[in-house]
Amino acid sequence: MLLAIDAGNTNVVFALVEGDDIVARWRIATDPRRTADEYAVWLHQLMQLGGQDPKSVTAVVIATVVPRALHNLTVLAEKYFRQTPLIAGRAPLEWGIHLDVVEPSTVGADRVVNTIAAHALHSGDLIVIDFGTATTFDVIDYTGAYKGGIIAPGINLSLDALVAAAAKLPRIAIETPESTSVIGRTTEEQMVIGIYWGYVGLIEGLVTRIKAEIGRPVKVIATGGLATLFERHSKVFDMIEPDLTIRGLTIMWHRLAK
Structure with missing residues (x-):
């Protein structure tokens, strides 16, 4: 059983993967001060509640954009699962794709892992939109090369700054409006409209510009916790892949194992 860990700026996601199937997933707020012991108590309890035996974990793979969290996650793997974790992007778990940008070393691990998963799951040119702390747009060409993208403030970050x-x-609360009206009658309605429909405009506008620049048919893949929020009122997504990063880590692990 593979334990895949995706440490983002807002949450750390832990997933148990058997073969290609994600059999369980849990998330906890990212806190670089959280110790391996704290992770272990929380994670072992959840595994046991879900009928999962911690001893069934035979490999651990980690992708992180929070360097300070990596040490304690490594200790978690070594101390409580008796596994030396593989770190995405480091030997022997190198990316294995071309990062066609000016500074490849600065590309976030989650974005590269998403690129690997998106290309493995879908053919042709792709745009991956990840709704996290930041909203990122990643451009992948038909060969699987990462070509660059866009970083915009996440929707929660924008709302927090406004308030x-x-x-x-x-x-x-950020929610999908029941009405498509963009004229709010109360302060709360006006805020929801500004945040929600403003974000729809940002997404659709940037995707339109990226597609025009590529000049070929492009599929748009959405991922991240808030991806489904925009599905109802926008046709910009071709598909939603909620577990794209975990899928990417699994794909990387299988390639190494082979």
Whole structure:
């Protein structure tokens, strides 16, 4: 059984993978100060509640964009699962794809792993939109090369900045509006419209510009926790892959194992 760990800026996702099947997944808020012991108590309890035996883990693979979290995740793997973890992008788990950008070493591990998964699962030119702390747009050509992309503030980050900077604005939940009207009648409605429909405009506008620049048919893949939020009111996505990063880590592990 493979334990795949995706450490992002907001959450750390742990997934148990058997073959190609994700049999369980759990997430916890990212905190670089969290110790291996704390991870172990939390994770072992959840595994046991789900009928999973921690001893069934025979490999651990980690992708992280939070360098400070890596040490404790490594200790977790070594101390509590008796496994030396493989780190995505480091020998022997190198990327194995061409990063066709000016500074390849600065590309986030999650973005490269998403690229690997997207190309393995879908043919042709691709755009991967990942809705996380930041919203990233990654461009992958038909050969599987990473060509670059866009980094925009995440929707939660945008809302937090708005509320923090405007004393009288309330904190609201981000949700799909029932109405397609863009004229709000209350302060809360106007905030939802501004955040939600403003973000739809950002997504659709940037995808349109990327497609025009590529000049060939392109598939758009969405991933991340908030991807489904925009599915109802926008036709920009060709498909949603909620577990794209975990899929990528699994693909990398299988390639190495072979």
